[in-house]
Amino acid sequence: MDNTTILKSKAAVSENPSVGQSVKVFAPATVANVVCGFDVLGFAVNEPGDEVIMRVIDKPGIVISKITGDNGRLPLDPKKNTVSVSVDHYLKHIGRTDIGLDIELHKKMPIGSGLGSSSASTVAGLFAAKTLLGDETDAVELLPFARKGEEMACGHGHADNVAPALLGGFVLIRSYDPLDIVKLPHPKYLHCAIVFPDVDVPTREARQIIRNKIQMKDAVTQWGNIAGLVSGLFMNDIDLIGRSMKDILVEPVRSLLIPDFYKMRELAMELGAVSFGISGSGPSVFAFTKDDETARQITQKLQKHLAAININSNSYVSTINDLGPKVI
């Protein structure tokens, strides 16, 4: 079944924006998988994130006039850029191919970092288009279009970055076909320390190295942990959250692509992390902590460690972003 079938109706578009009208939207970075939930769990953070400025133009179609912060890595060709391709699918769906849109994309986060970089851009673009058109349908209905962007970026339309980027908060993809998205509660004090070691790990390749067959006993361990994490979130039980965030399926393989992954985990746990793991497909790593100060100590320690082995890095500390995209 095509996932667009989850759309209940054509969008409730109420406005015909005038030429020159514009909107600027921020959409957040996301941590997908959340260690044990490969392709089914993700959450949004407050920073980093991407910005899109979208302007109505008089000629129908989509133009990308500017991309900044990408070091020339992203295509300006609207047929090849994930933002314009997703927006194009959306415009076709709502029957508004008569409209002309100019897109400026301002990358405020590293590409290929495992922080949902393409998702943040795509979601910012879709939310900008929805806002300009006065489309009041629920943001979740943009998800199939956002997944088109993911498909283009890495060959697979996983939703564990785009769903939290679009909806904010902690999200479970209970099913892909049909798409069934569940927002999960989380302890409000939960902080996330993220470190991005500046090495290249493209998601497409990081997906190719994963085993596609697993042992039943490993599956049992993994789904016990996923259920434990979800229960911990509902019960506000930080110890249960921490001990459930273990991944025996994907992490053993992907950790090989991340410099000193296990040493970084040891350092983070020594400093009081609740849990530690790979963010999305890596190379970023993240730790949950109970407070801001511990999160900052962890990012400092890990960055110092990476510098000592000649690896540049960036870091971010954030609570969980419950809002998703916003007009700025």
Ligand code: HSE
């Ligand atoms: N679930 C996806 C993966 C997320 O791990 O490949 C990519 O950011």
